[in-house]
Amino acid sequence: MMFHSHLPAGRAAAFPPQLTSIAVFLLTAVCLVLPSGYSIGAVILLVVGVGLIISRRLPILTKQDLWVIAALVAYALVGMLEAWWDGQGGRGFDKPSRFILAIPALLWVLRYPPKLTYLWSGIAVGAISAGTWGGWQKLVEGVGRAQGHTHVIQFGNLSMLLGVLCMAGLGWAVVQRNRGFWIALLLAGAAGGVLGSLFSGSRGGWVGFPIVLLVLYRAYGTQLSNKLKAAVFAIVVIGGAAVYAVPQIGVQERVHQAFSDIALYVSGENRSTSVGSRFEMWRGAAQLIQEKPLTGWGSNGYADAMAEFGEMGVISAEAAQYGHAHNEFIDAFAKRGLLGLAVLLALYLVPMRLFARHLQASHLTTRAVATAGVLLPVTFMDFGLTQVFMEHNSGVMMYSFMLVVLWGIYANQTADKAN
Numbered sequence: 001m002m003f004h005s006h007l008p009a010g011r012a013a014a015f016p017p018q019l020t021s022i023a024v025f026l027l028t029a030v031c032l033v034l035p036s037g038y039s040i041g042a043v044i045l046l047v048v049g050v051g052l053i054i055s056r057r058l059p060i061l062t063k064q065d066l067w068v069i070a071a072l073v074a075y076a077l078v079g080m081l082e083a084w085w086d087g088q089g090g091r092g093f094d095k096p097s098r099f100i101l102a103i104p105a106l107l108w109v110l111r112y113p114p115k116l117t118y119l120w121s122g123i124a125v126g127a128i129s130a131g132t133w134g135g136w137q138k139l140v141e142g143v144g145r146a147q148g149h150t151h152v153i154q155f156g157n158l159s160m161l162l163g164v165l166c167m168a169g170l171g172w173a174v175v176q177r178n179r180g181f182w183i184a185l186l187l188a189g190a191a192g193g194v195l196g197s198l199f200s201g202s203r204g205g206w207v208g209f210p211i212v213l214l215v216l217y218r219a220y221g222t223q224l225s226n227k228l229k230a231a232v233f234a235i236v237v238i239g240g241a242a243v244y245a246v247p248q249i250g251v252q253e254r255v256h257q258a259f260s261d262i263a264l265y266v267s268g269e270n271r272s273t274s275v276g277s278r279f280e281m282w283r284g285a286a287q288l289i290q291e292k293p294l295t296g297w298g299s300n301g302y303a304d305a306m307a308e309f310g311e312m313g314v315i316s317a318e319a320a321q322y323g324h325a326h327n328e329f330i331d332a333f334a335k336r337g338l339l340g341l342a343v344l345l346a347l348y349l350v351p352m353r354l355f356a357r358h359l360q361a362s363h364l365t366t367r368a369v370a371t372a373g374v375l376l377p378v379t380f381m382d383f384g385l386t387q388v389f390m391e392h393n394s395g396v397m398m399y400s401f402m403l404v405v406l407w408g409i410y411a412n413q414t415a416d417k418a419n
Helices: 009-029 038-055 063-085 091-111 116-140 152-168 179-200 209-223 226-245 251-267 274-291 298-312 328-356 364-383 393-414
Strands: none
Touching (some): 009 116, 009 393, 038 393, 063 091, 063 393, 116 152, 116 179, 116 364, 116 393, 152 179, 152 364, 152 393, 251 274, 274 298, 274 328, 328 364
């Protein structure tokens, strides 16, 4: 896309990065408070990225850039291959194609990275908005579980993602001129994002929180005094006890329900509870994996086989109704075989490894982006333990476009062109 318009030279040069900044802000700021809000910023980045390709003003790609692109392409192609041989029609190509569409956005961000104030403020605004709206739905409207405009599990987990990314951004905040404001905003975002998850009752997002804390400690822990470490630990423990103790939040009920579901499943009294159905789906999918470990069954074949399991009584009828295994890794293995599992792991582990190279960078601005880049796949791997996140538009769009945004910023900051 060319910018030779009537704008003065200085303003014309400033326009592309400003457009990137606005798109990056919107990507997270409205992702959970508007219907399909996660698509707004993504579409802007896609359109301008396609324009960049047409105008042939592409950035020079490093080996690391190509690794990220390869992970996106490999995951997409395997998904499309499954859709083709499984006879899914056009619908089967929809979600895998989003990972291909993220590549023009990556090229644009690599060439015109955004201002970091837009990145971190967008994440904070999105997290605060999600927590506020989740609280309104739960405490004022009296809904059982806050869900915003999307599926309740997606809402809760994406809210947690935004809160976690706010924590990653604290390293950037402490070196800003108005650091008091930015620290307060990101802390509010961290609280809002976590509360949005709690109000949704989406337990899967809570399981991996200790891993999130370990990543944050690896990034920032060495620079904290013993007193500050003790204070943070006390805040986490007291905060966790408080949200559990207040019944209106719903955490206590959801935890008790999980233990009850497990007890009912183990005793054989009820296999159709929320947790029990997941165990049944995993058990059924494990049998399918044993039969076709290399090629998988495809989405249609998986659904038919699980329905047959339900009719035969191999798994509960409740579990047989679902078209996926409620576990990202088991689902990929069952439907797309070893290759499907491998490209899913690559989608998470390749960028995680590349971001982790600067998890302890001396420059805190770079360290903050690297920490966010590590936490993105970490949280999605956690979410994927109890939900097939990539079966939902919100999961696909947020992972693919947040990945390319963070990588584009990170690559410009590190500028490791020698490798």
